[in-house]
Amino acid sequence: MEATAYWTVAPGEGELRRESIAEPGPDQVRVRTLASGLSRGTELLVHRHAVPESVRTLMRCPFQSGDLPGPVKYGYLSVGVVEAGAAHLLGKRVFCLHPHQDFYVVPAAAVTEVPDGVPAERAVLAGTVETAVNALWDGGPRIGDRVAVIGAGMVGLSVAALLRRFPLGRLELIDIDPGKADVAAAIGVPLVAPESAAGDCDLIFEASANADGVATALRLCGDEGEVIELSWFGETRPSLPLGAEFHARRLTLRASQVGRVSPARASRRTTADRLRLALELLRDNAFDALLARAVPFADLPETLRQMDAGRGTTLCQVIGYPQEDACTN
The missing domain is CATH 3.90.180.10 (Medium-chain alcohol dehydrogenases, catalytic domain)
Structure with a gap:
């Protein structure tokens, strides 16, 4: 056959x-x-x-x-x-x-x-939403959090679509392309340009696949805020602003990757559980x-x-x- x-x-x-x-x-x-x-x-x-x-x-x-x-x-x-x-x-x-x-x-x-x-x-x-689920397990957003998602590609949009269900204090989707406003509106999340985005974020999901996106995430983080990094740069070596206030403000830049279940859930969830959840969502x-x-x-x-x-x-x-x-x- x-x-x-x-x-x-x-x-x-x-x-x-x-x-x-x-x-x-x-x-x-x-x-x-x-x-x-x-x-x-x-x-x-x-x-x-x-x-x-x-x-x-x-x-x-x-x-x-x-x-x-x-x-x-x-x-x-x-x-x-x-x-x-x-x-x-x-x-x-x-x-x-x-x-x-x-x-x-x-x-x-x-x-x-x-x-x-x-x-x-x-x-x-399902595979993309599964990536988003893992990122949310990694980030652990809390009630009232000020949250931003940087990059309105497939992963960023999926993360934002799930986050809109949470009782957050603020949620913004950030992208340099104003042409993505319609798809952002369709999932119920406002699209803003990097220069107009609100700061003092508790948690940021970075999915732009661009070093400028990572820099924006670090700039918008509040003191002791956390950036969950979802972009994969391949052989590119991005230049990141890890000087200036990065240490003084005690920021966290943490990788998230779908290959393994987030440590926050690994003892209680399998990859099969995570995929079934993504399909239900x-x-x-x-x-x-x-x-x-x-x-x-x-x-x-x-x-x-x-x-x-x-x-x-x-x-x-x-x-x-x-x-x-x-x-x-």
Whole structure:
């Protein structure tokens, strides 16, 4: 049985390849993909062959084929329906940390059911919302806190969308692009420019992937405030203002990363628990504002080239799969 998968084959170049898949065993499932999502930051680094050698092992995704920098089959935001295999999952919609591929066979334990009321396209955000959940566990916002989120990309918007549920004293979403005001309004959080943002913050989530964003976070922190750093800079070495008042004001700059459950919850939550929670949180239709209109799977190579050139959406790019297709025997 054959399937089609997307491979990064050279810096800035990708292609669709046919490959054989086996029939699922008793503890496996065959998934027909309904939608997948492009993780803009990480997948553009993979597309450019720009993943640092020192973290290539850590950056492996669960069903990756090939090795970084490439050729490699990479991706981890896939939603589909189980068509064969484990009986208790037949006909169920599931999320899986699988690369972009129209059909695939994985262990039944590797898929998580998508709750009723969560459309397939919205469910591709599960990995991003899971990152946001981990960040909130790391930051631990408290009642009445003055909180800012810097960077209105997928991660920053997801963090802000969750924070709007909290009884905070203040919440601002900060970005240099005023064109993101509409999506910020759609999730119910005001967008402000860095120069207009309120200071004396108790807690800041930094997700701009820009050194200026980190500098803004440190400037806006109140004394003994904390910055949760969500940006990943790859091989870039950002220049940070850690002189001046950084020590005198006893600021904290702390990393957050989804690869492991936050230490604040690690003794009581597993990664599976965290993913199920992310999918439940996606019942909130405000998350639809983070999705760009789906492009066909056949156009994925060109879509990534356009994104690499700085064109196209800054939201989560959804990939749609033709539902009339079937596996080729």
